[in-house]
Amino acid sequence: MFKKFVLLFLLIPLFLSAQVNFRQFFADSTLRIDYYHIGDAAQEMITIDQYYLQPYWSGSLQHLIDPFDNGKYYIQVFDSVTKQVIFSRGFNSYFGEYQTTSQAKKGIKRTYHESALIPFPKVPVVFRLFARDRQNKLNLIFEQTIDLQKIQISKENRAAGAIVFKSHYSGDPHKKADIVFLSEGYTVKDSLKFKNDLQRYTRVLLNKEPFKSYQGKINIYGVFKPSAESFCDEPTHEKFRNTLLNCTFNSMGSYRYLLTEDNRTMQDLASAVPHDAIIIMVNQQRYGGGGIYNFYMDFTTDNLxxxxxxxxEFGHSFAGLADEYYASSTAYDEFYPPGVEPTEPNITRLLDPQNLKWKKLVEPGTPIPTPWRKQEFDQLQIDYQKKRQRLNQEIAELNKTKADSALLAAKKKEADDLAKAFNKKVDEILHKDQYSGKVGAFEGAGYLSTGMYRPMLDCVMFRNGDKPFCQVCAQRIREVIEFLSE
Structure with a gap:
């Protein structure tokens, strides 16, 4: 067990980052610190695995101190002589999500592989890793002095054999938000499909505000390396494929949750290009995905x-946005503790209504909390979720028994039609509401029907469909792009 130390400062203002002279402390490359994160809901510990030199530092040379106070975990790098904080980042992790599950609360320990990417230090530094407790206080869980003259650093090309595409290039990676798409479930024969999918989803992202208005501050790359087999693992369908990044549905027991635990291979592949954000693009038709803040996201390419x-999912991984929905099933058990304000910018416990975290966006006269047709929506959700769960089970059974393809296709179409009909009815409820399009505090968010509030009635983070980010989410995305591109 590590003795815990409460972090005395949770947020360092953005302007202080200008006080860190990048060239004084760092070389223009990346030190990747791989480690194992071990524990259960009550305990966690860190053990170092390996240090790697990666050829690119893609982050800003000006903004080295994280100003967002978001994420369950927080890394800090100190100059070992002056004790000055010279780099910091907040993030979430797979292990952090595991801690909220029933298995972890039963004391079942698991090990996850993770990485911290920091600018390559010229001087001995102290690396510290903090974790938030249930009150969101940051506590020190690991500390290591890193003197590059005294440790072994792996310097080989970890992305050998990968093919790199520049899908959208605006200039110097230090002055851009650098995004990389990694191939998963694409065989050699699927290489053209990967390129086409890369172009398609580049357009999708850059046509979505606020990314559309910031195209000149974004670089997008694709990195292709073939898998032995197409698609990815589907355990409930009893389908297992040999793929490069080992993505799998049913992550943490959730039917549609798609993640990988193969962090090492993912980081190796991503090292082929400068990157601030990792997207795993999975060559798969089934609905699913996942996103973890400042870690990675994945999604399937060919679903409705x-x-x-x-x-x-990119809202999660890139900007640390919370889920605003609350009716769909998840693997989490009390993800947000009662009486504690979440760190995410787009949900609130409304513990202090007079100081709502997004109050500057609320029009005068808007009631807080803000009434809406919640009861009507909730009943619609209950009916839909029951039908969707039944269809998911039927589709899984048809896959297991290798049923006739026409029968399986018909059942999938039934599921798609159900989703379309549901979203149409929800549109009618939300768009006709008195406060549609207004910023307020609408109850129902963060997997909780009561006691948690979202900024607007509708948003990309609330439900499926072609809709914009709400004003609060869009504001945070703009802030992250600016942070990475100055």
């Missing part, structure tokens, strides 16, 4: 809602 899922 693939474009919507892609944008939604």
């Amino acid at each position: 809602y693939s474009e919507n899922v892609f944008i939604h």
Whole structure:
């Protein structure tokens, strides 16, 4: 067990980042610190795996200190002599999500592989990793002095054999938000499909505000390396494929949750290009995806809602946005503790209504909390979720028994038609509401029907469909792009 130390400062203002002279402390490359994150709901520990030199530092040379106070975890790098904080980042992790599950609360320990990417230090530094407790206080869980003259660093090309595409290039990676799409479930024969999918989803992202208005501050790359087999693992369908990044549905027991635990291979592949954000593009038709803040996201390419899922999950991984929905099933058990304000910018416990975190966007006269047709929506959701769960089970059974393809296709179409009809009815409820298009505090968010509030009635982070980010989410995305591109 590590002795815990409460972090005395949770947020360092953005302007302080200008006080860190990048060239004084860092070389223009990346030190990747791989480690194992081990524990359960009550305990966690860190053990170092390996240090790697990666050829690119893609982050800003000006903004080295994280100003967002978001994420369950937080890394800080100190100059070992002056004790000055010279780099910091907040993030979430797979292990952090596991801690909220019933298995973790039963004391079942698991090990996850993770990485911290920091500018390559010229001087000995102290690396610290903090974790938030249930009150969102940051506590030190790991500390390591790193003297590059005394440790072994792997310097080989970890992305050898990968093919790189520049899908959208605006200039110097230090002054851009750099995004990389990684191939998953694409065989050698699927290489052209990967290129076409890369172009398609580049357009999807850059046609979505606020990314559309910031195209000149964004670089997008694709990195292709073939898998032995197409698609990805589907455990409930008893389908297992040999793929490069080992993505799988049913992550943490959730039917549609798609993630990978193969962090090492993912980081190796991403090292082929400068990157601030990792997107795993999975060559698969089934609905699903996942996104973890400042870690990675993945999504499937060929579903009816693939474009919507892609944008939604990127909101998680790129900007640290919370889920605003509350009716769909998840693997989490009390993800947000009662009486504690979440760190995410787009949901609130409304513990202090007079100081709503997005109050500057609320029009005078808007009631807080803001009434809406919640009871009507909730009943519609209950009916839909029951039908969707039944169809998911039927589709899984048809896959297991290798049923006739026409029968399976008909059942999938029934599921798609159900989703379309549901979204049409929801549109009628939300768009005719008195406060449609207004910023307020609408109850129902963050997997909770009561006691948690979202900024607007509708948003990419609330439900599927072709809709914009709400004003609060869009504002945070703009802030992240600016942070990375100055």
